[in-house]
Amino acid sequence: MERLIEGYHQFRTSVFPNERETFARLASGQQPHTMFLTCADSRVMPELMLSAKPGEIFVYRNVGNIVPPYGQQVSGVVAAIEYAVKVLKVGHIVICGHSDCGAMKALQRPEALTELPSVRAWLKHAELAHYVYAEHRERSVEDKLRALTEENVIAQLEHLRTLPAVAAALANGALRIHGWIYDIEHGEITAYDGKKRSFRPLEQDGVQPEATPDARFPASAAA
Structure with a gap:
């Protein structure tokens, strides 16, 4: 202290x-241009990572950078997104995962959450990512954690699309959404390219890949 x-x-x-x-x-009053939704992990500092000034980004943090699908749970994160889109009129929403994520490690070992029932219930909103993650089981421990972290960001992007405020803003071109991964050790960010179904280094020219819907996550699965 x-x-x-x-x-x-x-x-x-x-x-x-x-x-x-x-x-x-x-x-x-505030007029942020971007909502930045990331993990509660103390090592992830959006304003520091992006050299952002006060009022530029509307930050929301929770365990595992999760967005519950529409209709499953009225939560703080859903309310914050609705407010950011409809009231603050943000033009971008970033969902940012990170390396060495404790929530993703817990997804790999759900039995370790016996004494954390609230965390276990919350991480059910990441089960879609864990299901797709099964295809990565032949990789090393580090690669599997990275793969699960990436799949979770992609899954949460699909959940994000189910929110009415977001769907409407995307449809009329008022909003763009992005999926990022922050590497704590190297200070690097990769962005999800929906067309190539892969993460690539964040570009400095301002032209970023679109986080387009992933065919592995049909709309019915996220709803």
């Missing part, structure tokens, strides 16, 4: 004075 208090004083004396106008503008 002492470290956090020291950090606060540093913010007040060094950071805030240089951004006083920014904070004065933000005090009257």
Whole structure:
């Protein structure tokens, strides 16, 4: 806690004075251009990773960067997405998984969640990814974890499409959705290319692959 208090004083004396106008503008409302949905893992810091300024991204975090399909559960994440799309009018939603994800490790060993019934119930929304992940069982331990992390991001993108607010915004071209993986050790991000069904390095030219629907996840499976 002492470290956090020291950090606060540093913010007040060094950071805030240089951004006083920014904070004065933000005090009257927010206009983020992107919603960033990622894992609750403390090692994933969206604003740091993206060099984002206050008010640029609308961040939501939960265990496993999960989006329950429409109709299964009225949750905080679903409410936040609806608010971001319909009220804040974000133009992009990013679902970002990460390396060494504890939630994905738990999916590989569900018996380890006996003492965590709430976590176990929550991770049922990632079962679709675990089902597809079965095709990767011949890989190494590291490769299998990476594969499951990727499949989960793709599955959550499909869940995201089932939300009425998102479906409508996608249909009229007001919204684009993206699937990313953040490598903690190397500080690298890969983005999902739906047409090639693979993740590739995030481009610096601003032209990113479309997270188009994946044929392995029919709409009926996500609903």
